[in-house]
Amino acid sequence: MSDAPRPVYLNGEWCDTATARVSAFDRGYLFGDGVYEVIPAFGGRLFGLAEHMARLSRSLAAIGITEPLAASQWQGVFDRLLDGHDGQDVAIYLQVTRGASERRDHAWPVPAVEPGVMATVSPIGGPGRDARVITAPDQRWARCDIKSINLLPNTMARQQAFEQGCDExxxxxxxxxxxxxxxxxxxVLDGRLVTAPTGPQILPGITRGLLLDVVRHQTLVEVEESFVSLGALxxxxEVFLTSSTKDLWPVVEIDGRSVGRGExxxxxxxxxxRLDRAFQAFKQSQRSSA
Ligand SMILES: Cc1ncc(COP(=O)(O)O)c(C=O)c1O
Incomplete structure (x- = not known):
């Protein structure tokens, strides 16, 4: 699937990855003025859809872009993107920008222009190896809770990791x-599961939230939402990462040193x-009940 052109929904029209074109004046392109979501679909079924769409609404509201499509219209777009991918694990990427305005001005266009809307689909790779990570300064802005398409600090940090043979x-x-x-x-610190609290310093990950619900509901381990210091890390x-396309991703090495002790x-x-098994079971139950 990766080499063949994939369908793209673009500003109300359908095209594909080879033909999709946006205006050079789209404010997403000029200013990174937009937000996005990545929604996984396992075996053809979207997972965490309500949570992803709620986060999209929060991101849009936070930057003052009106909702471009009603829920039923989004669903129509997703259905068409998923068409023919029944057995596959794929991710829908969607983004909404403030739209195209030929007058380049930091202030928003008046009157407002039509938001730019793009959605496409791509395969989710297999689990891959366990993660080797580096630590790097967090150079992002003060509203990391908004899923902004401005990802320069994130891409620079990930690139730094790649250049050191690491994954994240x-x-x-x-x-x-x-x-x-x-x-x-x-x-995992002294038997407790610790993760940063939601707020402006992190993205409220959908996988993070769903995993915490599963852990609390099944009282699998004591949870603490507080920042982990570099020393404690x-x-x-144990350390693991979460995301919609990786689920729980064990971290086995940090800055060249093995995580954990003994065996x-x-x-x-x-x-x-254990948490991964519980999360996979939860995913499966969502699939069966969808
Ligand atoms: C900065 C950041 N944090 C966390 C996540 C994980 O979020 P989710 O579980 O919703 O995929 C992402 C996903 O793209 C991210 O970009």
Whole structure:
């Protein structure tokens, strides 16, 4: 599927990845003035749709873009994108920008222009290897809770990780871990599961939220929503990342040092594996009930 042109919904029309074109004056292109979502579909069924659409609405409201499509219109777009991918795991990427205005001005166009809307689909790769990560300064803005298409600091941190043969960058602000460049982070410390609290310093990941619901509902392990210090991260018994396309992603190495001790050193730990099993079972139950 990756080489063949994929369908693209673009500003009310259908085209494909080879033919999709946007205006050079689209404010997403000029200013990064827009927001996005990535919604996974497993075996042809969207997972966490309500949560992703609620976050999209919050992001749009936060930057003052009116909702471009009604829920039923989005559903029609998703149905068409998923058509023919029944057995596959795919991710729908959608973005909404403030639209195209030929007068380049930081202030928003008056009257408002039609938002730019794009949606496409791509395969989700297999699980891949466990994560080796670097730590890097969190150089992002003060509203990381908005899923903005402005991802320059995230892309620079991820690139730095790749150049060091690693898979992800864990971002650190004032000595405290916020999240990964495109993932949320969890650490197991003294038997407790610790992750950064929601707020302006992190993206409220959908996988993070659903996993916390599963963990609390099944009382799998004690949870603490607080920032993990860099020192605590280096002593953590287990560390894993979460995202919609990776689910729970064990971290086995941080800045060249193995995570965990004894027989678990440098491997996915027992709590991570237990939570992963519970999360996979939850995903399966959502699929059966959808
Ligand atoms: C900065 C950041 N944090 C966390 C996540 C994980 O969020 P989700 O679980 O909704 O995919 C992402 C996903 O793109 C992200 O970009």
């Amino acid at each position: 960058a864990v971002l650190v602000r004032d000595g405290l871990v916020t999240e990964g460049a495109a993932t949320n982070l969890f650490a 280096s002593r953590a018994d 678990h050193a440098g491997k996915a730990g027992p709590i991570t594996r």
